[in-house]
Amino acid sequence: MTIKWTSALEIGIPVIDAQHHRIVEYINQVEHVQKTHSREELLDVLDELVDYTISHFAFEESLMEEAGYPFANAHSKVHRLFAKRVEAFQKRARAGEDITEELLHVLKAWLVNHIQRDDQDYSADVKANMAQATKRAKARKGSWFGRLFG
Template sequence: MTIRWTEDLNTGIEVIDRQHMRIADYINELEHIHQKNDRVVTGRVLDELMDYTLSHFAFEESLQEEAGYEYLRPHQKVHELFTRRINQYLNRYRLGDDVAGEIHGLLRTWLVSHIKHDDADYVAAVRDNMLAILAEKQRSKHEGWLSRFFR
């Protein structure tokens, strides 16, 4: 079943939402390719999906760390456990098992659940931190102009 992006999947942090949408695109692509039974292309998409997801996890965790998100370590643990589980499937796939359908089902379910529950928990902290950084930059910009004006 294809992931259809709906408003309830948006976190409100545009860069994160775009990354989540890209992961959903990979998952949908995996479904389409699996139906064609093309192991080579399926393997390529699985590898690309894992690479992209790992970079997304790292980015997401860096935002949480910068924001001082108190549940960063448990969130990282969720990412680690998920990565370990997917790598087990990938190893089976590389050994010749036809697990692409299983992986697709797991990814589809996990992504939606993770966004709605785990990611929703950190959104306020990260968004507040981003707004504070923007406000500080704006304040610094204006203070620089004012101090130059009065010199």
């Protein structure tokens, strides 16, 4: 069943929500591939999914680190373990194994659980840090320094 994007998958950080929405689209493409049985298309979608997810993880981790989120290291470890798991699926698919059903089950369950639990946990810290950064930027614009270099 296709994942429908709903507000239950939002953490309230627009850039992260947009990235999560894109990951949902990749997962739905994998589901499409399951119906077409196109090995070539599966490998392409998997490559894109892995690349995009790794860059998303790096971005998310930088926000957590900048915000001083106390569980950033543990969250990063969860990301690394998941990336290894998906890379194992890639290898199996390249070897000719039909992994789509198992992959879909893992992707859907992991993504929803990860967003609704792990990502919700850091969202308050990151949002507070972003609000502070915005406040500081606005204050600088009104200063002589901000007018000179803004």
